[in-house]
Amino acid sequence: MTTPNGSSAAPDPAPDPSTAESTDTGSTTTGAATTGAATAGAAAAASSAGKRSWLREHSELGVCVLLLVLGVLVLTDALTMDVDITQRGPVGPRTVPVVVGAGLLVIAALLAVDVLRGGRGEAEGGEDVDLSEPADxxxxxxxxxxxxxxxxxxxxxxxxxxxxxxxxxxxxxxxxxxxxxxxxxxxxxxxxxxxxxxxxxxxxxxxxxxxxxx
Amino acid sequence: MNALNSLMDGFGTALTPVNLLWAALGVLLGTAIGVLPGIGPAMAVALLLPVTYGLDPVAAFIMFAGIYYGAMFGGSTTSILLNTPGESAAVVAAMEGNPMAKAGRGAQALAAAAIGHFAGGMIGTILLVALAPTVADLAVDIGAPDYFAIMVLAFIAVTSVLGSSRVRGLASLLIGLTIGLVGLDQMTGQQRLTFGSLQLADGVDVVIVAVGLFAIGEALWVAAHLRRGGAEPIPVGRPWLGRADVKRTWKSWLRGPFIGFPFGAIPAGGAEIPTFLSYVTEKRLSKHKDEWGKGAIEGVAGPESAASASAAGTLVSMLTLGLPTTAVAAVMLAAFQQYGIQPGPLLFEREPELVWGLIASLFVGMVLLLALNLPLAPVWAKLLRIPRPYLYAGIMFFAAVGAYAVGGEVVDLVILLVIGLIGFGMRRYGLPILPAVIGVILGPNAEQQLRRALQISDGSVSGLVNTPFSVTVYAVIALLLVWPLLKRLVVRGRSRADA
Structure with missing residues (x-):
């Protein structure tokens, strides 16, 4: 049940560059063009509308931000924990939260890279779900x-x-x-x-x- | 034949009038809820959890067995009559079943599915009886490092075998692990992520997480995208099969379980892969190849039988290792924990009445399923006409009942809504739900085993890999991680050879 643009993960590096360009035009050009536009600040008139539609296209970056915030939260909580008295055994109550928090930061970054390279999470379908209309x-x-x-x-x-x-x-x-x-x-x-x-x-x-x- | 004796004792437990009643009630409720469009087996089991809070564990799990099989059968009824399967395991049932229903052979399709479920469940449960005690015996000596390895395997398998994107699977897993961290640290009593709140000190109950992600998340997600004037279900009479149909399908019923069972037992996504494999196998072996795609009855019988057997396979790893391989198994594991019972190799020694009662009631439930569902099919088909506002309002209603029943606290309802909104966001952006649920359920446990293992080895990391069992499991994990890379290399090699 995968839609053509739903297969998220980073596009496979194809055997030779020419096919890579031809198969991936949709994702790579938007990515390159928009980052180019954003940094250069060219085409001032179109840029505000373009920026908005770029944000809508890339709303999944919001997930990255949330994961990032969650990661920072978990890390702060773990590192401000007062463990000196309670530490028993080599692994204290702090270790796993630190690993999970760091993992959240890494995944937030990886997901951002994936989204910018054109990967998209596939919205879930279902018996009563009609994805052709905008969300209510x-x-x-x-x-x-x-x-x-x-x-x-x-x-x-x-x-x-x-x-x-x-x-x-x-x-x-x-x-x-x-x-x-x-x-x-x-x-x-x-x-x-x-x-x-x-x-x-x-x-x-x-x-x-x-x-x-x- | 120790297992047989225990099984007989189990039948003694399962066949008492009260427990028979619970099994029948479970099958009926499970089918009724499973037939409802948009509700898969995992949500059915999660929503029905609170019904069992007042029961003793044996009765509760006997009822669960009925709910599980009932909900799976209900799901395939929906895909045959509506052609819009809500969960991946029922996709295959729609491929041949719906054309059959359209051609006026819905009754035969439902009968082939029902008997397929019966055959698959029977053979699968027999395999479970034969294998589970052996697996439990082999696993009985495993210690903290081995448990930790198994749980890491569950984490990796659920994020990298299932779903289309590893990054999103991992993100979901980490969200689950974070929710699992909330509360007092089990070994030191240190508060983690509670922000000084007393209510959070107990942690977030797994039932609330499961109901929030599966039920509230789904209801909100559907609410945002409700299909106006949805598909019309095809009316159907009482299921029956003619001689010619039976002749075509009996081999499919018997083949299905041997494809379904092994896939259920390993963490590879439950019924999704085996139903598809069974479909392909039946298509290749069929003598009526021209009918495929237009309603070939073997294409319903085989995959349904495989799906049912994979449910039995799931129970092998869930009961003997405490390793949930599907969403339903994850919710059932949460139910076990609710009763303070930890599934694992010792379960067969510590709770023989419970385990064997549960297994025996699987057989009982299967018979009840066949006896009740063949005559009741037209009634189930009517349930498909339920107005959608009532359906999703009902889901939210029962989710609220379930969350409140956990501890009688209002704050649980607020947490439920927050987790429901997380579930909504995950559906929107294609983060799979299962890894999060597995993370919440297994996370705290995995941490405990990790710390226990490292305590024994005095902090040396070698303490995690000092048993043959754990080394084997890590080898499997490594294989799972490297597999996509290898596949990519093979594909690249091939395309280069082509060029």
Missing amino acids: WRTVLLLSGIFLGTAALIEPAGFPVAGALLFWGAAFALGSRRVDRDPLIAAVLSLLTYVLFDKLLGVPLPGGPLMGVL
């Missing part, structure tokens, strides 16, 4: 917000209420607008789940004031 960020933000709201509500309002709101809210965010049916399904699902887990399976969930009344 509103739904993702809405879902995250609803999920956080549930987290805030679950203890004061109890699971049956918070769970029902989560299901209804998520279904709404995903495009379901059946005002007659959706809340009903949500309430029944949430209540059934509560009874099943809390009463039958022995997994405690907070009942909240509503269950106190019933």
